[in-house]
Amino acid sequence: MEVVTNHMDEKDFIDGWLNTQQPDATCPNLFVLSERENVRDLVLPAMHAVLKDHLIGLSIIEEMGGLKKAADVIRNKLPSYKTTRSGDLGEMLATEYVDQKTDYRVPIRRLRYKDDRQTTMRGDDVIAIRPGKKRNTQVLKVESKSRASLATAAIEDASAALLKNSARPNPSTLAFISTRLRETKRHAEAVLIERLQQHDLKDADIEHLLFTFSGNNPATILAPHAKTPRRPLISRLLVGIMVKDHQAFIKLVFEGIR
Numbered sequence: 001m002e003v004v005t006n007h008m009d010e011k012d013f014i015d016g017w018l019n020t021q022q023p024d025a026t027c028p029n030l031f032v033l034s035e036r037e038n039v040r041d042l043v044l045p046a047m048h049a050v051l052k053d054h055l056i057g058l059s060i061i062e063e064m065g066g067l068k069k070a071a072d073v074i075r076n077k078l079p080s081y082k083t084t085r086s087g088d089l090g091e092m093l094a095t096e097y098v099d100q101k102t103d104y105r106v107p108i109r110r111l112r113y114k115d116d117r118q119t120t121m122r123g124d125d126v127i128a129i130r131p132g133k134k135r136n137t138q139v140l141k142v143e144s145k146s147r148a149s150l151a152t153a154a155i156e157d158a159s160a161a162l163l164k165n166s167a168r169p170n171p172s173t174l175a176f177i178s179t180r181l182r183e184t185k186r187h188a189e190a191v192l193i194e195r196l197q198q199h200d201l202k203d204a205d206i207e208h209l210l211f212t213f214s215g216n217n218p219a220t221i222l223a224p225h226a227k228t229p230r231r232p233l234i235s236r237l238l239v240g241i242m243v244k245d246h247q248a249f250i251k252l253v254f255e256g257i258r
Helices: 013-017 040-055 058-063 071-077 082-101 152-163 171-183 187-198 219-225 246-255
Strands: 018-021 030-035 126-131 137-147 206-214 235-242
Touching: 013 018, 013 040, 013 082, 030 219, 040 058, 040 071, 040 082, 040 246, 082 126, 082 137, 082 206, 082 235, 082 246, 126 171, 126 187, 137 152, 137 187, 152 206, 152 219, 171 187, 206 219, 219 235
Parallel strands: 030 235, 137 206, 206 235
Antiparallel strands: 018 030, 126 137
């Protein structure tokens, strides 16, 4: 029985919380992550901090005077609908996976900009970038699905969404990101996003990530979608996080936030 005693930092909690496996030797781009034993109590504080950062911003909470003074704002930002909680947590985990486990970086926390806590964000779920050679900016387009019991239909929907806009990022999503970056004076990053809107992206500079968060093992459902239909030059990454008590875990995360 594995016992983990180290404190989990919110910046790299995924490795402390989850084991990573490649369950299909014929599908090297498929990764399934499942909970380690006896770590949930250790990961929850990190999860709570990360979720507050995604929904509000830890620096903003600090400016409000700390958690006690920001309590009402935090409560009013947290969704109470099950489906919205599930989707928000799935998108947060997808973002954290990209930042913690790949060399792409997600420029903004989109969940902060929801105008209603019970709604979902429109546009691409996650867009991440990395500077490439010869001034090229490479892009990771992500679709996230969160289900207690993941089924083929959800994966087909996500795969179809990745192919929208000629398999490229939604122009509205890119405009939204660059505007938010300009507002926070992150002009150099905004330039990279704006360059994506000014020039045609080559297939070689695009990668797709189909990300799932579910109570059942996603391996056999994800594997048939290992290749990007009609666009063989765009590589595709398949990642599924499995937490057996999916719905109970989501409730634990959201209702444990203080």
